[in-house]
Amino acid sequence: MDMMSGQSSPVLTDSSPMKESRVGMHSSLTSYSQSGTSFSTGKYIQIPKKKAGKLEDAMANGWLDAMKSSSPPSKKLFKDLNGGVLSSDDEFSYASWMCKHPSALSSFAEITNLAKGKKIAIFLDYDGTLSPIVDDPDRAVMSDNMRSAVRDVAKYFPTAIISGRSRDKVCDLVGLEELHYAGSHGLDIMGPVHKVSEAHYNSINSTDQQVFRTLVENVKDIEGTRVENHKFCASVHYRNVDQKDWPTIAQRMHDILTNYPRLRLTHGRKVLEVRPVIDWDKGKAVEFLLESLGLSDSEYVLPIYIGDDKTDEDAFKVLRRGNRGYGILVSPVPKETKAFFSLRDPSEVQQFLEALVKWREQSESGKRMTD
Numbered sequence: 001m002d003m004m005s006g007q008s009s010p011v012l013t014d015s016s017p018m019k020e021s022r023v024g025m026h027s028s029l030t031s032y033s034q035s036g037t038s039f040s041t042g043k044y045i046q047i048p049k050k051k052a053g054k055l056e057d058a059m060a061n062g063w064l065d066a067m068k069s070s071s072p073p074s075k076k077l078f079k080d081l082n083g084g085v086l087s088s089d090d091e092f093s094y095a096s097w098m099c100k101h102p103s104a105l106s107s108f109a110e111i112t113n114l115a116k117g118k119k120i121a122i123f124l125d126y127d128g129t130l131s132p133i134v135d136d137p138d139r140a141v142m143s144d145n146m147r148s149a150v151r152d153v154a155k156y157f158p159t160a161i162i163s164g165r166s167r168d169k170v171c172d173l174v175g176l177e178e179l180h181y182a183g184s185h186g187l188d189i190m191g192p193v194h195k196v197s198e199a200h201y202n203s204i205n206s207t208d209q210q211v212f213r214t215l216v217e218n219v220k221d222i223e224g225t226r227v228e229n230h231k232f233c234a235s236v237h238y239r240n241v242d243q244k245d246w247p248t249i250a251q252r253m254h255d256i257l258t259n260y261p262r263l264r265l266t267h268g269r270k271v272l273e274v275r276p277v278i279d280w281d282k283g284k285a286v287e288f289l290l291e292s293l294g295l296s297d298s299e300y301v302l303p304i305y306i307g308d309d310k311t312d313e314d315a316f317k318v319l320r321r322g323n324r325g326y327g328i329l330v331s332p333v334p335k336e337t338k339a340f341f342s343l344r345d346p347s348e349v350q351q352f353l354e355a356l357v358k359w360r361e362q363s364e365s366g367k368r369m370t371d
């Protein structure tokens with residue numbers, strides 16, 4: 001993407017067809033779009049809570065959905081599910097849901113049977129899949145045992161992490177060099193096969209640097225603001241800003257964004273995120289990675305994607321299409337999903353990964369015995 005800054009209203013232009021590109025905007029924007037942003041409904045964004053009108057109700061509901069989907073289930077429910085004191089209604093609905101989305105652990109033989117003669121490719125979300133969901137995202141750390149399981153899996157199967165976090169952050173959190181990483185919901189992909197994409201990184205980066213600098217310049221006099229550069233997106237944090245300054249931030253963001261029609265704003269927790277408007281999601285990231293890794297022939301490849309929230313559904317959909325592979329939803333409660341299978345929590349994800357490694361080791365040693 002290049003910035004056509006000579007125009008009175010700068011626009012982002014793509015330097016390659018987006019369908020072939022490894023960069024794009026995650027379609028969570030579609031879900032965020034209710035939440036977000038459109039500065040067109042008023043002169044400024046009123047970030048502080050106020051009496052909500054109809055449209056704002058809808059927006060607020062969208063935010064609530066997004067928050068719910070990224071939050072752990074209530075302690076009570078979690079305790080019920082794990083402590084064997086389920087109410088009969090909960091038990092019934094979970095059991096019915098499990099009929100539709102059986103445990104990937106109890107269906108392990110079925111999965112490996114279908115993988116016979118095929119190469120398995122593993123795609124993993126991070127938060128809520130490899131790490132527990134916690135209130136402070138900086139503390140969503142994966143356990144050493146989980147790290148070992150992922151490391152072992154990557155020894156035998158091409159493995160990629162696809163996260164909503166910035167690629168650098170998820171890379172740091174996972175700490176394994178042998179994996180492929182896709183950050184920003186797949187907008188930002190890194191891996192040994194992605195040398196071809198460097199030019200795109202650079203051109204996108206130059207655009208984002210310009211936007212990033214504009215943001216920094218415009219809020220630097222407001223105490224407590226922090227602008228973070230995620231390479232393809234930027235965040236303006238206002239958690240530590242006096243509430244009286246929030247409207248000023250909102251006004252300035254509005255003014256900046258009117259100059260960048262192909263950027264949009266989405267809301268997080270005390271953070272405003274500026275992102276390019278590009279049709280991209282985790283499903284497209286999976287397709288791109290499969291293609292890049294030479295794994296797009298579904299006759300010989302079985303992709304498995306494990307994730308826990310709404311943004312993972314795009315990947316589940318891609319795999320469900322033509323029974324191409326398996327989506328596994330991580331959830332301790334019934335949820336509408338396009339995933340074939342389910343796992344209850346990250347500890348079951350770990351068990352599943354360990355089982356895959358064991359299965360692969362056994363089949364290799366079996367092969368050696370017969371050779």
Ligand SMILES: [Mg+2]
Nearest residue numbers: 125127128308
């Ligand atoms: Mg997640």
